[in-house]
Amino acid sequence: MRPLVKRLKRWLYLGHRWLGIATCQLFVIWFVSGIVMMDVGFPGLTEAERRAALPGLAWDRVAISPDAALATAGLTRFPRELRLAMLDREPVYRMVAWDGGQHTVSAADGRLISGIEADVALAVAAHDPRTVQPRLAGEVERDQWSVTARYNALRPFHLVALGDRENTRLYVSARTGQIALDTSGTERFWNWLGAIPHWIYLTPLRAQAELWRDVVLWVSGIAIVGAITGLWVGLLRVRVRRRYASGSISPYRGWAAWHHLGGLVGGLTLLTFVASGWLSMNPNRWFGPRAPTQAMLERYAGAVEPRSGLDLARVRAAACPDLAEVRFGWLAGEPRALLTCREGPPVVCCAPSSGASEGEGARIVEAARRLLPEAALTGAVLLTEEDAYWYSHHQPRRLPVLRVTFADPDATWFHIDPATGEILGRADRSSRAYRWLFHAPHSLDFLFLLRRRPAWDAVVWLLSAAGLVISVSGLVIGWRRLR
Incomplete structure (x- = not known):
């Protein structure tokens, strides 16, 4: 077995060497661009x-x-x-x-x-x-x-x-x-220094959504293999008790020593970042959708006919002086309009029962039962502060919010605005797992950090610095190897 083990180790070292030459460039780009994305997101109209x-x-x-x-x-x-x-x-x-x-x-x-x-x-x-x-x-x-x-x-x-x-x-x-x-x-x-290189967001590629998704999955998948082999080699080459002749736990010097020791300290961090980034692309469609389906929304509305059911004169009478927009809709078969004014939250009008704060929550819960009529509604909790599944980070969350839970096979939750009845999100068992497999390890979305900024910033900078030590040193020794 000894010759076989020796041969496998040889292939492990060679595999990591050439994978590292290819992937360390990506790691440098991802860590630097990730730091930029801490403060500058991709453009969008709020x-x-x-x-x-x-x-x-x-x-x-x-x-x-x-x-x-x-x-x-x-x-x-x-x-x-x-x-x-x-x-x-x-x-x-x-x-x-x-x-x-x-x-x-x-x-x-x-x-x-x-x-x-x-x-x-x-x-x-x-x-x-x-x-x-x-x-x-x-x-x-x-x-x-x-x-x-x-x-x-x-x-x-x-x-x-x-x-x-x-x-x-x-x-x-x-x-x-x-x-x-x-x-x-x-x-x-x-x-150009943040989201575009981080997401490989080049226009000709991103315009073809499935091709872009496949490219990101394969590129990040190869990077995962490079990180795993590096961690493995690093552990094989370290000596804690029986040290090398120089007295060091590493046999390397210079940039190679920085790469080895940096990998021992930050290798798991690097692997965590790249593996969670791979999961963000929802490989094999493991994670369910996070938006309600058309059927759910139509059952919730209780109306499918193309009519508003409202008198415009009544809507106008309820409008604020600085009204900018009216959104028409239905809730449990009852027509309603959301009036968007310059300042303040949207105002609900003008169905016979709207406007009375008492009973509005009960109407929303009753309508929510229609979202999944085949499953029992097991809870309706009003959240007045953020928790592990409803929190603000790069995007603010509305509070208070009503969380309704169902006893369906996917253990589905819906988050609903208790003032307007708008469905703000859907979360089943797989999407809650996604929160811990992607958001938590990749963006460090832990409430105890987010509530104590700049503690979150400091931790992200520290972990990114560890990743950069590994990737920059790997880039240098890889370039020397190529020369």
């Missing part, structure tokens, strides 16, 4: 930014009912979203169908809006409070910042530069006229 750019709703120009608008759009079911807002100076109904299709109908004359010109996009962008000297910067079909499929129904975009100090650019949909995305100069610069 709800606060979207709301701030909405003009006040011109009720005096609203002449078309929501039901008429639904008929004009040709929808046969009540859509995922139905909103009344402004397109510059014209009120419009915006609809998102269940297949993701976007429809815009004028609330002034009932015409179907299938596209907008550049001058209208410029006027839309001018309502953004950050605007200083807006100018058109061209038309974009797909670029580095709008590469993902979520924007497909809105393409192409009129790109508008606001002329502000942050060099902000807005992406205004040439189909619907709504602002879909904003980017600042700071975000665009730092993301």
